[in-house]
Amino acid sequence: MPPFDVPEGDPFGPHNLPYGVFSPSGSTERTVGVRLGDHVLDAGAAAAALGSPHRSLLDRPTLNPLLAAGPGTWSDVRRDLVSWVTDPAHRATVEPLFRPLSEVILHLPFEVADYVDFYASEHHARNAGRIFRPDAADSLMPNWKHLPVGYHGRAGTVVVSGTDVVRPSGQRKGPGDPAPVFGPSVRLDIEAEVGFVVGAPSQPGRPVGLGDFRSHVFGLCLLNDWSARDIQAWEYVPLGPFLAKSFATSVSAWITPLEALEHARVAPPERTHPLLPYLDDTAPGVEPGGYDLRISVAINGHVVSEPPYSTMYWTAAQQLAHMTVNGASLRTGDLYGSGTVSGPAEHQRGSLLELTWNGRDPLELPDGKRTFLEDGDVVTLTAWAPGADGGRVGLGEVTGRVVTA
Known part of the structure; x- marks a missing residue:
């Protein structure tokens, strides 16, 4: 046609x-x-x-x-x-x-300047807390509802959709291991996320306020933050993710401009804690910063999850404000990820960590059971957002195939 x-x-x-x-x-x-x-x-x-x-x-x-x-x-x-x-x-x-x-x-559509990844879904954060800290009084860490938690990633390993992902190797130490061992990750996971692409830079020492989000962010795309959970569990205390995340981050080949998503803008979930002024998006004149994005996660063509981005506790505007509140400047090509998108229902969890409850409950796929990814598995993220007159705005897919270490 x-x-x-x-x-x-x-x-x-x-x-x-x-x-x-x-x-x-x-x-x-x-x-x-x-x-x-x-x-x-x-x-x-x-x-x-x-x-x-x-x-x-x-x-x-x-x-x-x-x-x-x-x-x-x-x-x-x-x-x-x-x-x-x-x-x-x-x-x-x-x-x-x-x-x-x-x-x-x-090809990768832009030259990535810096990459930051957040942790903005309350459902994901609570699931992870229940998995790793089952005896804790609260599944959330004390800071979680006061600021968007994030970490600085590796821009040089952001790859375009369709790029093979080599299974990473590194140190790991299971609960029963007397000492660390080295080898390929045996708990390779995905994280269904949304990435935001910065266009206009900012000046050093000048924070970007909530109201300036659309002056700096050009558009968004789907993002898969591949994660080696066994490497992560051993290395992340006390400074957070490092080698478990830095080997590959896949993004779509297509960047959807924010202007195409006007009809998908929604208010974020109701907040349960008061926010400091620089993060307070309930203030008069501040536009709602949420987006209604319907994501699907498929492994080898079989849909295993449908995470809703509209449930994200922290918005992209709040993440940008927090990322720059200390005076850190934006550069053209900066990329920041939302963190894993997970909803309240079991079929809305955006990672295998949650879907299988850390490997306890394997997924039943047409080609066999899965707890974490096997060599040859192909993971595909797709999404759409509501458009005008009941139409849909498609987001470019993100796909990647796991190859042997």
Whole structure:
């Protein structure tokens, strides 16, 4: 079907238009592309053909120049793109510049500057607390409802969807082991998350307030924070995740601009503790920072979980405010993850740690039982968000295959 004739109701219709970077098959040249249905538009070539002043931002091998341009330009470019792919007057010029997705190679769409990961789902945090601290009076740590807990990750190992993930090796020590041993992880897990991509930078020493979230964050994507639970259990006290997380973080090839998700904005869950002013999103004039994103997690094509992002206790705006409140500056290309998305029901848990209750209750899959991931397993995250008039906005999938250490 010609790209201009994308069926009504397609989650990747002109109401969406996520950004990516692609190469035509057989070429090494990379350029910014915009997805429409099952095609990708060469955005730089379209800008050149139509005499757009934004050609210098789109005819590039990465999204970073567009990200750095700021929210006014983001809106202008999006407005032009919608016109280019919907106005019949542009059809003859633009249609030859589309390529089927099956005929392109997708790349990591932006150069990652820094990577931070949070821990924002109360359901996930409580499940983890019950698993690891079953005798504790409270499954949450004392700080959890006062600030968004996070850690600084490794930007250099963020990889694009479709990249194989080599099973990590490291030290581990089980409860019955007399001493640590070294070898491949035997408790390899996934974490279904949402990643937020920073565009406009900020000045050192100047915190970014809740109301400035949309001035700095360009868009979002699905993210899989692969986790070696056995390595993590041995190393994370007292400084937190390190080698158990740094070997690979998979992100979608498509970044959905926040402007495409206006109809998916929702209020976060009711807070049970008073918040300090810099995190208080109940203050007058502060917009609700939640998003209604419906995520599915599949292993080898079999759906095992459907985590709802709308249940997240801490919002992306609060995470950004907390991340910068000490004066830390933002850089174009910064990426931060929401933390595992888990809901209140068993089928809404966003990690195998929770789904199998740390291996106690194996999952029954068509190709056999699973507690944690086996070599050859393929994990795929997909998601959609409510759009206008009952439509859906699709998020680009994240997939990765586990290969032998």
